[in-house]
Amino acid sequence: MTEMAPAQEGTLEARFPGVVTHDERKGYEGYIVQLDKLTEVAQVLRDDLGYDFLSSVTAVDYLAQKEDEESYFEVVYHLYKSTGGSALVLAVQTPRDNPAVPSLTPLYPGAEFQEREAFDLYGIDFTDHPDMRRILMWEGFEGFPMRKDWKEPYFEEDVKPFANRWPGGQVYRIEDHNPVGKNNQYPQGFDPESWSPAIEDALYDSLRRSNAEYDEIEDLDTEQVIVNLGPQHPSTHGVFRMAVLMDGETIVALKPVMGYLHRNHEKIGERNTFLHNMPFTDRLDYITSLSNNFGYALAVEKLMGAKGVPTERAEYIRVIMAELTRISSHLWAIGFLLNDLGAFFTPSLYAIEERELLLDIFEATTGSRMMNNYFRFGGVARDFPEGVLERIGELVTERLPRKVDELDRYLTNNEIVRTRCEGIGVLSPDEAIEYSMAGPMLRASGVPYDVRRADPYSIYEQFDFDVAVRYHGDVYDRYLIRLDEIRQSIRIVQQAVERIPDGDFLTGKNPYQVRVPAGEAFGRVEGPKGEIGFYVVSNGKANPWRYHVRAPSFINLTALEKMCIGSKVADVVVVLGSVDIILGEVDR
Amino acid sequence: MTETPNLNTEGYDISPEARANVAITTIDKIFNAGRRYSVWPMMFGLACCAIEMISAAAGRYDLARFGMEVLRPSPRQSDLMIVSGTVTKKMLPQIVRLYNQMPDPKYVMAMGACASGGGPFKEGYNVVSGVDKYIPVDVYVPGCPPTPQALLHGLMKIQEKIDTEKHFTNFRDRTKPIEPIPVPILGPDIIDPRDYETIKDGVKSGPLTTVIPAVE
Numbered sequence: 001m002t003e004m005a006p007a008q009e010g011t012l013e014a015r016f017p018g019v020v021t022h023d024e025r026k027g028y029e030g031y032i033v034q035l036d037k038l039t040e041v042a043q044v045l046r047d048d049l050g051y052d053f054l055s056s057v058t059a060v061d062y063l064a065q066k067e068d069e070e071s072y073f074e075v076v077y078h079l080y081k082s083t084g085g086s087a088l089v090l091a092v093q094t095p096r097d098n099p100a101v102p103s104l105t106p107l108y109p110g111a112e113f114q115e116r117e118a119f120d121l122y123g124i125d126f127t128d129h130p131d132m133r134r135i136l137m138w139e140g141f142e143g144f145p146m147r148k149d150w151k152e153p154y155f156e157e158d159v160k161p162f163a164n165r166w167p168g169g170q171v172y173r174i175e176d177h178n179p180v181g182k183n184n185q186y187p188q189g190f191d192p193e194s195w196s197p198a199i200e201d202a203l204y205d206s207l208r209r210s211n212a213e214y215d216e217i218e219d220l221d222t223e224q225v226i227v228n229l230g231p232q233h234p235s236t237h238g239v240f241r242m243a244v245l246m247d248g249e250t251i252v253a254l255k256p257v258m259g260y261l262h263r264n265h266e267k268i269g270e271r272n273t274f275l276h277n278m279p280f281t282d283r284l285d286y287i288t289s290l291s292n293n294f295g296y297a298l299a300v301e302k303l304m305g306a307k308g309v310p311t312e313r314a315e316y317i318r319v320i321m322a323e324l325t326r327i328s329s330h331l332w333a334i335g336f337l338l339n340d341l342g343a344f345f346t347p348s349l350y351a352i353e354e355r356e357l358l359l360d361i362f363e364a365t366t367g368s369r370m371m372n373n374y375f376r377f378g379g380v381a382r383d384f385p386e387g388v389l390e391r392i393g394e395l396v397t398e399r400l401p402r403k404v405d406e407l408d409r410y411l412t413n414n415e416i417v418r419t420r421c422e423g424i425g426v427l428s429p430d431e432a433i434e435y436s437m438a439g440p441m442l443r444a445s446g447v448p449y450d451v452r453r454a455d456p457y458s459i460y461e462q463f464d465f466d467v468a469v470r471y472h473g474d475v476y477d478r479y480l481i482r483l484d485e486i487r488q489s490i491r492i493v494q495q496a497v498e499r500i501p502d503g504d505f506l507t508g509k510n511p512y513q514v515r516v517p518a519g520e521a522f523g524r525v526e527g528p529k530g531e532i533g534f535y536v537v538s539n540g541k542a543n544p545w546r547y548h549v550r551a552p553s554f555i556n557l558t559a560l561e562k563m564c565i566g567s568k569v570a571d572v573v574v575v576l577g578s579v580d581i582i583l584g585e586v587d588r
Numbered sequence: 589m590t591e592t593p594n595l596n597t598e599g600y601d602i603s604p605e606a607r608a609n610v611a612i613t614t615i616d617k618i619f620n621a622g623r624r625y626s627v628w629p630m631m632f633g634l635a636c637c638a639i640e641m642i643s644a645a646a647g648r649y650d651l652a653r654f655g656m657e658v659l660r661p662s663p664r665q666s667d668l669m670i671v672s673g674t675v676t677k678k679m680l681p682q683i684v685r686l687y688n689q690m691p692d693p694k695y696v697m698a699m700g701a702c703a704s705g706g707g708p709f710k711e712g713y714n715v716v717s718g719v720d721k722y723i724p725v726d727v728y729v730p731g732c733p734p735t736p737q738a739l740l741h742g743l744m745k746i747q748e749k750i751d752t753e754k755h756f757t758n759f760r761d762r763t764k765p766i767e768p769i770p771v772p773i774l775g776p777d778i779i780d781p782r783d784y785e786t787i788k789d790g791v792k793s794g795p796l797t798t799v800i801p802a803v804e
Contacts (some may be wrong), residue, residue, distance in 0.1 A: 004741065046659050135700045135713075136736070137678070137714065138678055138774045140775065140776065141777070142776035142777060145713050145714075151797075152711065152712070152713035153713065153777070153798050154710065154711040154717070154798060155798070156711070156800060172800075174710075174711075174798060174800070175717060176800040177798050177799055177800050177801070178797070179786055179787075179790045179796055180780070180787065180790070180791075180796070181721070181784050182716070182717070182721050182778075182780070182783075183677075183706070183710075183712075183713075183715065183717045183775055183797075184777045184779075184780075184783075185796055185797035185798070186776060186777055186779075186790070186791050186795065186796045186797075187776055187785055187791065188776075188791050188792075188793075188794050189791055189792075190775075190776060190787065190791045190796075191788065192773075192775065192779050192783075192784050192787050192788070193783075193784060195775055195779075197773060197774055197775065202609075216589045219709055231679060231682055232632060232661075232682055232686060234631050234661040234663070238633055238635070238638065239633075239634055239635075239679055259633065259676075259678050259714070260676060260678050260679040260682075261635055261673070261674060261676060261679070262636075262676055262678065262713060262714045263674045263702075263709040263712050263714065263715050264709065264711075264712030264713055264714055265709075267707075267712065267713065268709065268711060268712055280708065283635075283708070285634055286635070286636035286639060286733075334776065348642075348646070349647050352642070352646040352647065352648075353646075353647050353648070354645060356646075356647075356648050358641070369640075369735060370639065370640065370733060371636070371732060371733065377697060387696075388642075420729060465659060490614050504611060521665060544599070584633065584635055584636060587590065587676075
């Protein structure tokens with residue numbers, strides 16, 4: 001599949017002479033597109049060349065470091081074919097004053113939230129975007145926090161490790177140096193008493209706007225109500241909020257509101273050293289820490305080149321751990337989907353029981369139940385302790401298959417599960433691709449796209465497993481596909497446990513710090529929630545210049561409104577449960 | 589299984605055959621025993637720690653042993669707020685509001701590093717460095733995330749705290765309303781109404797922000 005790239009190269013540059021140029025910067029492999037021709041190029045890529053899956057949209061702030069350099073923002077697009085293959089990377093550059101880029105949302109609706117995020121954090125205006133509002137921070141927040149020249153209140157130095165933590169330095173409590181003793185800052189002349197917030201208006205206007213079409217076809221004059229679900233609500237899986245416009249009990253418009261767990265992962269990540277970020281990736285999707293580790297390790301290893309190639313044994317350990325994580329995540333998802341259906345906690349208890357057994361393995365191997373911090377560049381942090389591999393073998397051959405069948409037997413043909421799930425929250429294959437859905441969401445809609453097969457990484461090519469796919473695209477299929485995937489993961493682990501070779505678990509020594517050559521890399525893996533990608537830009541120093549996470553939970557929410565419109569408010573909860581979001585990853 | 593509370597006050601002579609059924613005790617003891625075994629935590633998950641909280645409520649660790657399995661989604665029915673995860677500025681007004689809605693007597697547990705002091709995300713521009721900057725906290729549980737065992741230990745500390753309550757000497761005067769904590773406002777940054785004066789003074793000559801003395 002990788003051989004296809006040169007052929008495409010010719011056609012793209014030849015097709016748009018002077019508009020599309022190859023990125024000549026060292027370590028970059030994409031194409032730079034002229035700002036005003038972006039939509040045109042994207043149209044051709046989508047319709048003629050088959051790049052129909054827009055995986056990631058993000059911005060990079062190239063702030064000049066020396067006097068002779070130029071400062072600009074770059075918006076980076078990662079495009080894939082839904083039939084498989086490697087990425088096509090497009091970049092457009094826009095000046096730092098009044099940055100504006102044509103929006104790709106009309107072509108790829110999956111870009112909607114990602115462009116809003118770039119607007120929120122970088123202040124890049126996406127022209128023709130249907131709903132340009134802040135997404136993670138609140139309306140009225142001062143400044144665009146991801147810009148390199150924006151400083152947060154607790155800013156100490158540009159990069160870690162901080163000098164004052166070093167021998168001779170004096171560590172202090174930073175809040176003692178803030179006038180209000182908190183993590184706050186206010187602009188000059190700000191008067192807190194005369195200031196009035198107007199944050200919610202934009203949200204409700206947007207709700208009513210997306211309802212305009214519905215209003216016209218409705219001949220009965222009814223009054224519509226706005227209902228807010230969350231952020232403190234037992235069925236929103238954390239601090240997620242949905243603003244819902246309802247006509248009676250029918251949903252006519254829905255806007256997800258997020259950012260209630262936005263903990264500035266990317267800003268902190270750009271200050272950390274490369275290895276520093278590994279424990280932070282654990283806290284993205286905290287149910288699937290090891291998969292997140294995997295994606296980040298792949299991205300940095302790509303940059304490191306030959307130095308970062310993991311050993312054979314490490315690859316096996318990685319695959320075993322990542323697949324066990326998938327099993328535990330899907331068990332959790334099934335348990336909590338049933339919670340949302342109203343079977344309060346009993347099915348979850350069955351799922352959590354098995355998950356605890358997997359957590360025991362993680363704890364024995366990595367030292368922690370959830371925040372594993374286990375992967376290193378070129379391998380893993382430590383080997384399996386004695387007896388753990390046998391325990392894994394026992395679990396995947398004896399207990400887990402039996403327990404999955406048990407869940408299947410109890411739930412799959414349960415009448416309530418079927419009537420509440422079948423035909424709810426339907427997403428067609430075309431829509432799923434358009435909205436950049438990933439993972440079980442995409443495959444339940446009949447698109448057999450799995451990064452492990454479509455763009456293989458690590459040693460997945462050596463294993464015998466099927467890409468689970470279901471065709472109805474409703475909540476019930478999303479439940480079934482998770483069962484299917486657990487079974488496939490069990491197959492992979494069974495093979496891996498049998499074949500795992502002896503040897504080192506890490507290439508070279510476990511470094512305190514790594515230095516990676518300049519360039520950009522996008523490492524993506526098939527996480528339990530979908531394709532989790534890490535976009536890392538290095539400028540040759542010890543810290544990443546840009547560190548971006550393509551979060552599947554976040555992007556999967558783009559289609560939430562689409563799936564919910566026309567259904568009842570009780571179904572919204574079920575649809576959200578079937579998307580299986582984790583707020584740590586949605587908000588980052 | 590936790591031990592049954594010893595309700596008897598020392599120094600009273602109860603005949604051996606009556607001991608199983610009769611206790612001579614104080615109002616404080618019987619109140620506290622009732623409350624310590626029926627703490628209703630609020631079902632209120634913020635981040636990663638919430639997952640461990642759910643695990644603690646599930647089969648293996650079983651909060652029910654402490655009489656705490658009744659997790660209430662409504663603040664008006666709960667006694668204990670477990671702040672389980674990173675508190676962000678965007679979420680903070682809601683947390684303070686929820687706290688104000690809880691009936692007295694109420695307890696707050698800061699679960700994990702983030703809720704206690706900002707944790708690994710302390711420097712973040714949207715992260716509150718410790719929920720105790722806004723609401724009073726009774727017990728801090730360290731860990732990132734704390735294991736269910738650590739959480740249970742924290743809950744037992746809450747129980748110990750309940751045991752020391754004095755209902756007649758320390759009881760709140762119920763003729764007066766509880767003073768709610770002022771709800772922070774989302775401005776250019778989060779604004780605590782209690783800080784108005786400091787902010788007004790601080791922004792006169794320039795922006796108000798942290799100023800770190802130079803390292804020698």
